Amino acid sequence: MEQGRTTRGEPPLLKVEGVAKSFPGVKALQDMHLELRRGEVLALVGENGAGKSTLMKLLSGIYTADEGQFFLNGEPLEVTGPKQAQELGISVIHQEFNLMPDLTVAQNIFIGREPRGGSFFLNERALNRRAHELIERLHLPLEPKQVVGNLTVAKQQMVEIAKALAYDAKVLIMDEPTAALNDAEVAVLHDLIRRFVQPDTGVIYISHRMDELKVISDRVTVIRDGRYVDTLDTRATSMKEVIARMVGREITSEARPVGVKADREVLLSVSGLNTKALLKDVSFELHAGEILGFAGLMGAGRTEVARALVGADKLESGTITLRGKQVHISNPADAAKHRIGYLSEDRKQFGLLLEQEVNANIGLSSLRELFQSFGFMKDRAMRNKSKEYVSTLSIKTPSVAQIAKNLSGGNQQKVVIAKWLVKDCDILIFDEPTRGIDVGAKEEIYKLLNELAQQGKSIIMISSELPEVLRMSHRIAVMSEGRITGLLSADEASQERVMHYATLRPDENPEDAVELGLDEPALIGTPSATKAGEQ
Amino acid sequence: MTTSTVPPQQEEQQPAAVALGATLRDRLQQFLAFASLIVIFAFFSVASPNFLNYTNVTAILFSTVVIGTLALGTTFVIITGGIDLSIGTGMALCAVISGVLIVNAGLPVPLGVLGAVLFGGLIGLINGVNIALLKLPPFIATLAMMLVAQGLALVISKSTPIYFTDSPSYVKISTGHLIPGLNLPNAVIILAVLAVVAGVLLNKTILGRYTYSIGSNEEATALSGINVRTWKIIIYTLAGLFIGLAGVLISARLGSAQPATGTGYELQAIAAVVIGGTSLAGGKGSIVGTVIGALIISVLNNGLQIMSIPQEWQNVILGCVILVAVYADMARKRAA
Numbered sequence: 001m002e003q004g005r006t007t008r009g010e011p012p013l014l015k016v017e018g019v020a021k022s023f024p025g026v027k028a029l030q031d032m033h034l035e036l037r038r039g040e041v042l043a044l045v046g047e048n049g050a051g052k053s054t055l056m057k058l059l060s061g062i063y064t065a066d067e068g069q070f071f072l073n074g075e076p077l078e079v080t081g082p083k084q085a086q087e088l089g090i091s092v093i094h095q096e097f098n099l100m101p102d103l104t105v106a107q108n109i110f111i112g113r114e115p116r117g118g119s120f121f122l123n124e125r126a127l128n129r130r131a132h133e134l135i136e137r138l139h140l141p142l143e144p145k146q147v148v149g150n151l152t153v154a155k156q157q158m159v160e161i162a163k164a165l166a167y168d169a170k171v172l173i174m175d176e177p178t179a180a181l182n183d184a185e186v187a188v189l190h191d192l193i194r195r196f197v198q199p200d201t202g203v204i205y206i207s208h209r210m211d212e213l214k215v216i217s218d219r220v221t222v223i224r225d226g227r228y229v230d231t232l233d234t235r236a237t238s239m240k241e242v243i244a245r246m247v248g249r250e251i252t253s254e255a256r257p258v259g260v261k262a263d264r265e266v267l268l269s270v271s272g273l274n275t276k277a278l279l280k281d282v283s284f285e286l287h288a289g290e291i292l293g294f295a296g297l298m299g300a301g302r303t304e305v306a307r308a309l310v311g312a313d314k315l316e317s318g319t320i321t322l323r324g325k326q327v328h329i330s331n332p333a334d335a336a337k338h339r340i341g342y343l344s345e346d347r348k349q350f351g352l353l354l355e356q357e358v359n360a361n362i363g364l365s366s367l368r369e370l371f372q373s374f375g376f377m378k379d380r381a382m383r384n385k386s387k388e389y390v391s392t393l394s395i396k397t398p399s400v401a402q403i404a405k406n407l408s409g410g411n412q413q414k415v416v417i418a419k420w421l422v423k424d425c426d427i428l429i430f431d432e433p434t435r436g437i438d439v440g441a442k443e444e445i446y447k448l449l450n451e452l453a454q455q456g457k458s459i460i461m462i463s464s465e466l467p468e469v470l471r472m473s474h475r476i477a478v479m480s481e482g483r484i485t486g487l488l489s490a491d492e493a494s495q496e497r498v499m500h501y502a503t504l505r506p507d508e509n510p511e512d513a514v515e516l517g518l519d520e521p522a523l524i525g526t527p528s529a530t531k532a533g534e535q
Numbered sequence: 536m537t538t539s540t541v542p543p544q545q546e547e548q549q550p551a552a553v554a555l556g557a558t559l560r561d562r563l564q565q566f567l568a569f570a571s572l573i574v575i576f577a578f579f580s581v582a583s584p585n586f587l588n589y590t591n592v593t594a595i596l597f598s599t600v601v602i603g604t605l606a607l608g609t610t611f612v613i614i615t616g617g618i619d620l621s622i623g624t625g626m627a628l629c630a631v632i633s634g635v636l637i638v639n640a641g642l643p644v645p646l647g648v649l650g651a652v653l654f655g656g657l658i659g660l661i662n663g664v665n666i667a668l669l670k671l672p673p674f675i676a677t678l679a680m681m682l683v684a685q686g687l688a689l690v691i692s693k694s695t696p697i698y699f700t701d702s703p704s705y706v707k708i709s710t711g712h713l714i715p716g717l718n719l720p721n722a723v724i725i726l727a728v729l730a731v732v733a734g735v736l737l738n739k740t741i742l743g744r745y746t747y748s749i750g751s752n753e754e755a756t757a758l759s760g761i762n763v764r765t766w767k768i769i770i771y772t773l774a775g776l777f778i779g780l781a782g783v784l785i786s787a788r789l790g791s792a793q794p795a796t797g798t799g800y801e802l803q804a805i806a807a808v809v810i811g812g813t814s815l816a817g818g819k820g821s822i823v824g825t826v827i828g829a830l831i832i833s834v835l836n837n838g839l840q841i842m843s844i845p846q847e848w849q850n851v852i853l854g855c856v857i858l859v860a861v862y863a864d865m866a867r868k869r870a871a
Contacts, residue, residue, distance in 0.1 A: 062758070083760020098755035100748045102818035111748055111759045120740050163759075 011074030013038045013202045014059075014090075014171050019068030021054055028054040032068065033228040034204075034221055036171065041193060041203045043217035043234070045210075045246055050438075051226040052206050053095075056173055060092040061085040072171070083112065091164035095175040097156055099163075101149030105142050106131030109163045134162055138192065154185040154298070161192060172196060173204040178212060179435065182298040182464055183499075190216050210239045210439070211467070222246055243439055257291065257474050257490045264288045267458045268427055270309070273318035278304050278482040282318070286427065286458045291449060293473025294462040296502045300479040302462040303345065306429045309460075310335035310342045336365055341420030345432035345462075347409075351416040354405040358397050361404050361415050362386040365423040389418035393448060410441025417448065428452065429460040434468060446472060466495050480504050567863065568811055568827045575831060579838035586841050593718060595830075595837045600709070600722040601626070601785045603829040605804035606811075607733040608659075608777025610825045611770050613808050614737075616750040616817025617673035619771070620801050621662060621680035622778050627797030628688040629655045629782025634697030634792035637705060644705045652779035658684065659775015663768035681801065688794040697792040709787035722784050729780065734822040736773075746770055750817025806853070807832050810860040831856070 016034035020027070029051045036042050046052050057063045059070070061079035070077040072088065079085045085092070099108050106128045107114075115126035131144035140158045142151075148159055157177060164172060172193075178186045193203055193216060205217055213220055214234060222229040222245040229245050264287040273282040278301045286292050294302040307313040309320065311329040319326055322338055329335050332342060344350035353361055363371050363382040371382040386400040395414045397407055404415060413433060420428055433449070434442045449472060453459055463469045469476055476493050478486040478501035486501030580587040605622045612619045632654045637647035658680060665676040699705045709722040737743035745766045748756045757763045781800075786792040811828030813820025835856060839849045 060758075081760065082758045086760065094758070098752070098758045100751035100755055100818070102747055102751040103744075107744065107748075111744075111756065112761045114741055114744060116741065120742070122739055122741060122744060124739075 012036060015071040017069045019065045021066050027226055029226045036202045036204055038202060039197055039199045040218040041205055041216055043213040043220040044204055044206045046223040050223050056092055056175055059090055086167040089170035091167055091169035092173045093160045093164050097160055099148050099156055099159060105146050105148060105159055106144035108148050108159055109166050134166055138162060153180040170201050175206045257472060269321040271319050273308055274316040275308055275313050276316055280482045282484055284477055288458055289453050289456045290474045291453050291459045291461055291472055293469040293476040295469045295476055295498050296479035301482040302479050303431055306342055306431055310340060339425045340427040341425035342429045343416050345435055347412055352404045352412055356404060357401050358404055358415055359383055359386040359400040362389055362418045362422055365419050385422055393418055409437040413445060427458045431462045478502050568824055572827055572831050575834055583841045586838055595833050596723045597720050599829050599833040600726045601781050602803050602807055603726050604729060604777055604781040604784060605800060606807040606825045606829050607729055608774035609804050610808050610813055610820055611746050612774045613813050614746050614750045614820040615770055619774050620677040621684055622804055623800035624681050624685035624797040625658045625778040626781045627794055628684040629779045630786035630792035631688045631692045631794050633783055633786055637702055638697050644702055648783050651783050652776055655779020656772050656775045658778055659772040663771030667764040667767035692794040699790050706787050706790050709784050730822060730826050737822055806857050812864055
């Protein structure tokens with residue numbers, strides 16, 4: 001990556017000059033600048049709505065710029081469509097994967113450019129062979145004939161990358177490539193990026209994860225409200241500085257959990273939870289006013305715990321005791337009746353009625369109890385209640401009649417929170433509460449979670465972002481392979497310790513442990529034993 | 536099949552097993568449909584002494600032809616995530632066109648057939664343009680076309696059937712016996728050929744690949760640089776050509792073009808596709824499945840008839856079979 005600085009006098013690989021793009025009512029980009037040098041990874045950061053996606057869509061030919069110019073290797077560049085962009089060597093990996101889940105890995109990689117016999121017939125043999133060669137060359141853990149829909153998110157991401165690199169890409173643009181990856185997978189991805197970067201190629205890397213930029217990028221370009229702000233040398237700058245430029249103010253990100261109190265009453269007690277799919281002997285307690293963090297690698301079973309709690313997955317054995325009484329929760333509606341609210345990691349699919357008003361979303365779960373009489377809707381009551389929550393949670397929306405999909409990610413999340421608060425839930429399960437939410441809005445969600453806990457609500461927070469778990473949780477349950485391998489209090493928790501338990505295999509043999517790079521393979525965790533366990 | 540294209544020394548043990556498992560699962564779906572076909576067939580063979588004989592089995596195959604032909608074209612449309620409701624009345628309209636060209640205008644039979652098939656293509660082309668360019672939902676676009684075709688068939692024929700009495704060679708298209716000594720109507724052979732053509736198109740050509748691709752994720756397909764609009768128009772036009780073929784086959788079989796028929800065929804054809812395991816959500820499906828689905832429907836119709844079960848009850852049973860078939864398919868996917 002040092003080569004980037006040795007190119008004397010040569011034009012930059014990609015240059016964006018004075019580009020503007022408007023949509024009806026919105027100026028998405030104004031006087032935008034960007035310069036990608038040869039052989040570098042340039043991070044592009046900005047809050048949601050700052051214009052990153054618009055810029056990407058201009059570069060990939062999905063939109064056409066109103067003003068300004070693009071240059072590739074010093075030559076003026078006019079992109080007319082996604083395919084032409086790829087043929088010019090610009091490959092874009094969008095945040096929403098552009099994959100066909102029913103097709104195989106090979107079929108996805110070469111879609112639109114299938115090896116053919118004649119012009120109409122497919123040559124499946126050549127297709128699979130070429131896919132195999134590409135996968136080998138990139139060292140990807142994929143098989144040409146695997147059906148993409150059956151792959152994990154991380155592997156689907158790799159299919160996307162293989163697809164992009166199947167074209168002889170010179171400029172690779174990645175939008176939030178690690179949003180759904182765990183740390184180990186991120187490392188694999190970064191390795192792939194480093195191998196891709198050559199003296200004649202470059203990467204534009206869009207991310208919300210500040211810690212990553214330090215690891216992978218050479219320079220950071222910050223944009224805000226559709227305008228260019230600054231470009232900084234990653235090594236010579238601190239992430240605080242970058243964030244300050246992004247949001248236009250400083251953020252205290254080294255905050256610690258607030259209001260930690262011992263001896264609060266136990267609201268929920270789970271013991272010996274087993275499910276057919278994954279969970280093994282999961283036991284924990286949740287106190288009133290507590291934020292209990294759930295950490296672990298992807299697939300460790302964190303979401304499954306939530307699903308089992310709200311009755312979305314069937315229990316094989318185990319008991320759930322709620323407010324001192326053993327309860328049987330057979331489906332999410334049951335859970336809601338017991339005033340347990342589950343906020344899915346996939347807000348857009350499971351949390352919101354995207355096409356409906358904010359108002360309708362907030363009232364949804366409480367329609368029967370609060371907002372109807374004899375089957376007729378009490379619209380005014382619902383609107384008033386919604387207005388109340390829009391103001392207490394400071395949801396930024398022009399009115400409660402706004403359609404939910406028009407809100408930003410952070411405000412959408414607040415709408416979902418409001419829905420469960422109206423329902424008077426006192427146990428809230430957050431699955432990745434800040435996924436896809438920009439840095440500024442994240443802080444607001446954190447603040448809100450702290451306030452809720454202080455009001456006595458109990459919160460289970462599942463998160464893949466370790467810093468988030470560490471700063472928010474009063475206690476942290478660390479999971480690995482369907483078991484809780486460690487239960488840490490806020491003072492004993494550290495990044496290293498959580499990772500230690502997260503990579504612990506509950507019934508591991510020594511050889512596997514060496515592969516994982518663990519120092520002490522003998523340490524086998526059970527919740528009670530690991531509390532005392534030291535590194 | 537799974538392992539032959541990759542050099543063995545590079546093949547790892549576990550992924551090969553996984554790929555093989557996936558292939559087996561795909562095969563299982565067709566196997567299930569096929570197994571139900573066998574079970575239903577066996578049931579009627581035992582239940583009625585008049586069911587299992589050469590004449591009746593030929594009759595079953597013969598009665599599969601029209602539904603089967605329509606279902607083949609519709610399979611492509613449904614795999615893209617679309618639907619085509621115009622195939623039934625469209626077929627009646629194509630039959631009328633065939634009658635007009637051959638009987639009224641006196642064109643030679645091959646030209647008349649070509650005209651009718653191309654007219655079917657035109658119906659599909661209009662559907663495709665409405666759906667791909669004007670962005671009408673497939674359900675609405677083809678529902679409208681269904682009504683238009685129904686009306687036009689009556690208008691053009693002045694609401695009277697057109698008889699092919701003077702064109703015996705036309706009638707032979709369906710009822711003749713091309714293979715001497717084998718008492719198999721030509722229509723059955725034509726259906727078999729059409730099924731093979733459809734299978735090749737779906738599995739071996741870029742048309743088929745893009746059909747699956749569009750149904751699997753239309754936006755991603757477009758972003759991959761594929762002209763989704765053009766391909767959708769082509770796919771609906773292809774389905775239209777099958778409508779035209781079905782129009783020829785049914786009128787040749789009846790010896791007349793019946794303008795008032797056609798309604799109901801679209802649902803039977805869609806039922807055949809769905810029983811065959813093609814997902815209405817798009818992305819999944821197969822020609823083999825569709826052929827099996829069409830056979831299940833005609834075996835049921837025939838068997839129930841032979842057992843003297845009234846027509847009304849036959850529909851009730853067919854409806855239940857569709858429910859069971861789709862439920863079984865979904866249960867299998869959940870388990871997988």
